[in-house]
Amino acid sequence: MKYTILTLQLLFALTLSVSAAPVKLIFDTDMGNDIDDAMALAMIHQLERRGACELLAVTSTKDHPLSAAFIDALNTFYGAPNIPIGAVRDGVTPEKGKYNGLAEKKDDAGNLVYPHDLKSGEDAMEAVALIRKTLAAQPDNSVKLVQVGFFTNLARLLESKPDKHSDLAGPELIRKKVKETIIMAGAFQSIRFGTQHLEYNVKKDIPSAKKMAAQWPGPLIWSGYEIGIAASYPWQSIMEDYGYVKHHIVKEGYLDYVPEHPHDRPTWDLSAVLYAVYPDRSYFDLSPKGNVKVNDEGRTDFFPGEKGNDRYFIMNDIQTEKVREAFVQLCSEPPAGK
Ligand SMILES: [Ca+2]
Ligand SMILES: [Ca+2]
Numbered sequence: 001m002k003y004t005i006l007t008l009q010l011l012f013a014l015t016l017s018v019s020a021a022p023v024k025l026i027f028d029t030d031m032g033n034d035i036d037d038a039m040a041l042a043m044i045h046q047l048e049r050r051g052a053c054e055l056l057a058v059t060s061t062k063d064h065p066l067s068a069a070f071i072d073a074l075n076t077f078y079g080a081p082n083i084p085i086g087a088v089r090d091g092v093t094p095e096k097g098k099y100n101g102l103a104e105k106k107d108d109a110g111n112l113v114y115p116h117d118l119k120s121g122e123d124a125m126e127a128v129a130l131i132r133k134t135l136a137a138q139p140d141n142s143v144k145l146v147q148v149g150f151f152t153n154l155a156r157l158l159e160s161k162p163d164k165h166s167d168l169a170g171p172e173l174i175r176k177k178v179k180e181t182i183i184m185a186g187a188f189q190s191i192r193f194g195t196q197h198l199e200y201n202v203k204k205d206i207p208s209a210k211k212m213a214a215q216w217p218g219p220l221i222w223s224g225y226e227i228g229i230a231a232s233y234p235w236q237s238i239m240e241d242y243g244y245v246k247h248h249i250v251k252e253g254y255l256d257y258v259p260e261h262p263h264d265r266p267t268w269d270l271s272a273v274l275y276a277v278y279p280d281r282s283y284f285d286l287s288p289k290g291n292v293k294v295n296d297e298g299r300t301d302f303f304p305g306e307k308g309n310d311r312y313f314i315m316n317d318i319q320t321e322k323v324r325e326a327f328v329q330l331c332s333e334p335p336a337g338k
Helices: 002-017 034-049 065-077 102-104 129-135 153-159 172-179 206-215 225-230 235-240 249-257 268-277 315-330
Strands: 021-029 053-062 085-092 143-147 177-182 219-224 290-296 301-306 311-315
Touching: 021 034, 021 129, 021 268, 034 053, 034 065, 034 249, 034 268, 053 065, 053 129, 053 153, 065 085, 065 102, 065 143, 065 249, 085 129, 085 153, 102 249, 129 143, 129 153, 129 172, 143 153, 143 268, 153 172, 172 177, 177 268, 206 290, 219 225, 219 268, 225 268, 235 249, 235 315, 268 315, 290 311
Parallel strands: 021 053, 021 143, 053 085, 143 177, 177 219, 219 311
Antiparallel strands: 290 301
């Protein structure tokens, strides 16, 4: 009896001391095309600070040189100036993003408001090479890919050949190293009574989306357009919760981006991050397995079937409020030292 109690106490102590290993992430983003990319990356940094995840690399699919520069500025703001950053070559959306210019913003004394050392995506490593290098250096079956922009980089990863970083071709490298791939793309449930939404991340690079949906050699978890719309980020938080520093890169980015004030922005990209890091916290449910097919217009059709490797997010009203509040608290939390 005595031993049983001791054993139970020991087990209890062990349970308290054991925490889940940090989730290893590669974040693939079209930073600059909407503000949710910046908020999602901010959230990753705050989750990393509490030991919930480890950000291995950030890659951009937005082909403007300031996309990568802004990523470095945001990483530096959050105390992570040396995270490897990769940039797409010959990608889509080459126009300058509405808030990417913050990377070059100067104060009256001529100093960068958001200091960083990567000044242009042209000076960054090519994105697919960086993803291959990063995956090759990690333990097997340990990395989660979070794609919140276009399918360009990951479709090219799929096609990639053995190189100096790995002897494995894309599909084998993915099979060996990637645990799960979470993507913000497509539309799977009705949105304002419509069900035919052609989602931006798919529409801008349809051939890559088709390739990835058809050929990806592992589980693909889709956060559809309807999820981020339902859990939009409260304007009130932007106005009231970021005042702890004179210049806040998320708040300024939000204000530079939003087309009209006041304005709650959808949290598309944040949802993919939250699920990747906390898959078992009931923030979202997942659909049964099936196959997503991307058609020539960029529509994403889901065909249920046990053999499929695709699932999509489902979120009820209670989960929506829980998710929204998690976004508010995680995004607005002051970074270390600020
Ligand atoms: Ca840097
Ligand atoms: Ca995005």
